Amino acid sequence: MTPLRHRPAAWLGALAALASLASLTFASTAAASDPLAAPEAGEWPSDGRDYSAQRYSPLTQIDASNVSKLGLAWYDDLDTYRGVEATPIYSDGVLYNILPFNVTIAYDAKTGERLWTYDPQVPREMARYACCEPVSRGLAMSGNKVIIATLDGRLIALDKTSGKPIWTTQTFGKEFPYSITGAPRVFGDKVVVGQSGGDFGVRGFVAAYDIETGAKKWKFFLTPGNPANGPDGEASDGVMSWVRETWFGNKYWELGGGANPWDSIAYDPELNLVYVGTGNSTPHARFYRSENKGDNLFVCSIVALKADTGEYAWHYQMNPGEEWDWTCTASIISADLQIDGKPRKVLMQAPKNGFFYVLDRKTGEFISAAAHVIQNWNAGFDDKGRPIVNEAVRYGFDPKLVMPGPGGAHNWFPMAYSPRTGLAYFPSYQSGFVYALQPDWKPQPMRSNSGWGGFSGPVLQQRMKLMEEANKIEKAWLTAWDPVKQQAAWQVELPRHGNGGVFVTASDLVFEGTTKQTFAAFDARTGKTLWEFPTQSAPVAGGITYMLDGEQYVAVNAGWGGGAAQIEQSSGTELPRAKARLLVFKLGGTKQLPPLAATAAVPPPPPLRASEAQIQAGAQLFAQTCAVCHGQNAIGGVKDLRHMTADTHSKFNQIVLEGLYLDKGMASFADLLKKEDVEAIHNYLIARANEDWGRSE
Template identity: 75%
Template sequence: MQRTLRSALLAGFAITLAPMLAGCQMAAAPAPLAASPIASNDPLAHPAPGEWTSDGRDYTAQRYSPLTQINAGNIGELGLAWYADLDTYRGVEATPLYADGVLYNTLAWNITTAYDARTGAVLWTYDPQVPREFGRLACCEPVSRGLALHGDKVIIATLDGRLIALDRTTGRPIWTTRTFPLHSGYAYSITGAPRVFGDKVVVGQSGGDLGVRGFVSAYDVETGAEVWKFYLTPSPTDTPDGAASDPVNAMMRATWSDEGLWRQLGGGANPWDAIAYDPALNLVYVGTGNAVPHSRYYRSNDEGDNLFVCSIVALDAATGAYRWHYQMNPGEEWDWTCTQSMIAADLEIGGRTRQVLMQAPKNGFFYVLDRATGEFIQAGAHVFQNWNEGFDAHGRPITSEAVRYTEEPHLVAPGPGGAHNWFPMAFSPRTGLAYFPAYQSAFVLARQPGWTPQPMRSNSGWGFVSTGEAAATRARLTQQANALEKAWLTAWDPVANRIAWQVELPRHGNGGAMVTASDIVFAGTTRQTFTAFDARSGRQLWEYPTQSAPVAGAISYELDGVQYIAINAGWGGGAAQIERGAGIEMPRAPARLLVFRLGGTAQLPPLPANASAPPEPPPLRASEATVARGALLFQQTCAVCHGQNAIGGVKDLRHMTAETHAAFTRIVLEGLLLDRGMASFADILSREDAEAIHGYLIARANEDWGR
């Protein structure tokens, strides 16, 4: 079997394609692009070399710093200048921003702080008081991936759907607007960074797994007034929404079955992270998420491409009007999102200069598209994958029937964690390479027989328990999936369409990349280090022990002629939940913001003492039937935060203390730990349900005790 997998892996790497026709569908001929309102001196389009004023630094989102003071010759002198304790063990995923001597940062629950960038002194802190019950709506902890700056404003997008403009000097609110309504059964949340493009703030939202209809919306940066909204799945009532998406609603609708649960659950396609912009073309690029339910059988009667799930959609920035799209995975049903970093560059491909948009989404391929037209140029696999059999003459992927799972278990690669998840990607115009953390994985998927959706739960339609011969098949395929797992920092050549180099790293969850003009790539690793690599060869140049794995993207800024590097080190989020293995968290410190400079002499305090082993679990007293029922309820309700098979996650529930076991039902039904983000589930779980889940967790703890 290993020989077969290696052969398939090599075959995946070998896919290199000549430029092809567009893999997108167009509505009626679009109107000419409106002239860009962006002035040549727009500081967000052209920040000063020492500033980092937006998530990807500028509108190209290359995460490329032109600073060169820190280089391969002196990087051994790089030391800690200052740090800020962030007082949380939650995942910290934000890219900080820097302008005019001030560093801006945001944490879980959207708590935002401005620091003196020289010393780390706190200038102000703003807490939007996000209701803690929203923690149960966030797929992967109540994280925030960043902020936006515009003129005198810092703009935050809160987990509970508010867009708030703060005064940059004082941190006081200037305006607040709501991006989605709040009412029972609505499962929207926001975890991505808002983006300012010219005079508009553009923001997406999360929640597709729980059952919502994805959309992206734009707001006036001065007032917060909504300018346009574009829905990314068709109207469930087949009536106009009064939105910018109305003219293409029929085009979307034609790709969905008349049968299926998409109308009830919204279809998904939530744009929960990357949104990009080209000021010359005046186009906003929206990366969309997975479908809901995940299973296309239940969602759309196993029919149709289901636009616009797992796509890049280009919209007119002024009006929100549709311009083009490219769909990476027609009929997506594997939890593969296309919300990952989108980077603009001009590259010489096929003998001519192409204006390209690049993305490495979860499905294991690196894509190069024409950013003006959406034309598919080329794509190549960077990990083992078994879903793609090539691309047709229009750039449409040819999906293998081997991954169209049924009630029988199927091996699908990559797994739901994705070959490249949200962790930021960087690109250097000097080396011509893109840099991102890659994860090779597979997962065993099967459809759950007789599945029906449940409100406010992860509505996948997947089955996680098999019996009889199917159980033996699942066990065999799971062993194969486990054997495939590897993690790297990958450098990809988007012109040659191949891997340039890779550095193997210990496990999934390595942080985003940032690259400088001195040809250094900075990235956090699961060794709990912040590390520098040679951008041309991958050779390690420097490493600093951070006491918690940095998953966020770093920035570089210049102040008083000194170059600084800043990174959040806060292990958590989806990486912590998906990570396989023993499921015992690494000893780690609370999250910190770390800032480095040449000659820095600050020191971190010693790592706090950490228990060397989990507590012994209580004896199992629940019946086999109760444990089986609890396993299903856990996968539907708890696994998004507490890990598949109760391994890892925000809190590894196999390792509960005796006190937590005693209070388990109250925690689940009464919200005893609401202040930590563990809301009550009494609206969807009965006492019998909670006790069944508890029985399953005790069974899992006893299975794995002593590992």
């Protein structure tokens, strides 16, 4: 029996436990009635978990002392080799997941039993307009609704119990080749969504819809439209007069200008501001887009909007006059930091351009930025925080080596932040790319429109020589970054680009999928690898953790693909892999994955009989039309076309012109290509296959 003199401590502990239970009960009640309330500790109801988007979980059952005992609790085969990029969400015993073409599945989160599946029947030809496969990066929920945004632009509210649609809203028309690959976000009584398509030519916008009905609440365009058409009648009208002053020429609106918010959108409920991360410009080359002049707002920026009306509040542009396919759509995280001895409410982002930014989230004031990889575009910042662009990276018809490359030093892979350690965690990639203008380029709606050239002839030889320099610096890490000191706290080197999204827990564990085809846990303070599980495919998605019946679970999609795979495969390093799976772990889990099937041998290519002129013509057509999905120089991509079988070669015209493989997402290109164009592309691919046949990759 415990001595009486020791009981006060015990009673205090019991009272503390009761208080904690009461607070959790209150939080649960508040969350049910207040759409702005923080989620319970064991829940993960949105891609960033809560409005801070820190991907930080307060759960501590799994820690450094026992993480080595994590095992597979259950898994689900997702029956696709496409990239699976979604962060699952969890609430009240149910795990929700979304696959390519927006197939949505609800699971019993304890057993893995499928409760329902909803297929929105996205037209497979929409894959043609998704630059990096028909992926989805997540879904959202509010009350009794699960919200999905489909590749073809529908916003759909599903009943979370039955999976049946409650309402559907179409968010865009057919005036541009829009698509949606990012997760929708629920902010109070609104669901906010952007769209993709910047590589094909779109006019970016963000829009908010009523969570109960799907009715549009507001819309904000992120680039100016044709001035002859007058105002848009949208929330952005109030700023378009001065935004237009940052664009030049009389045709920039033909391809929309870009700036599409294809992933990260964040929210501060206290300030009632929505933060929109915008994408690259289109066409990429400012020479063709804007007479080589102007900032071209709001490309590659964070734009803050008033949540109730969509009106402009402030913006910060990371890359004025962006022309390197850099985007500012990476995770936008809110935090409260002590900077120079003062508390600051900040936003943090590490976009493609290689810098880590800290901004005041109320005013947009630039606080600090620092590079976390080798870069050669930035010569510093002026006294207002405007970046000073090194003019040496403004390319012309002669190629220029620019660092980082278009894959970005940090792309969409989710970043996390721990208020315990004060560190941000994200996968970083050091790279370069060679840029040049395409002579006599003309805009071509509904197809890839970079304005980039140098893919054939003597310029190609210069390009390849410069790329040898870029290849020497290529590295990848999991980086822990101190946003106050603006320096790395630690880094773990990883073998290849494409390492996955990150989340962190209150027990100081960081979880990430790696291109070693593993899912791993690291010490959040030191970077020491504490646990690693072979996944048979590189998990590029962000994982989550949740609590159910007193047990903590960890879940992640392992589905190598999307843009990461295309960039990595373009180096010629194919990853033998299993089909995508949803993997769920717990302490003491005992499930095993089946053995990985053997990889089929690469078939020999047909003989090359085309002339050099035909091959060069095919190279240019491939770069304009096919490379966005099938890789620069025909290496890698969704399907490596150097590795076609004899049967595929025989059906090549049918596939490209007749849509023979529409069910696989390969639509007909008869609206863009003539028969002789297709034959030229085919000859180029045969040439590339013969060039690389027998090489060790």
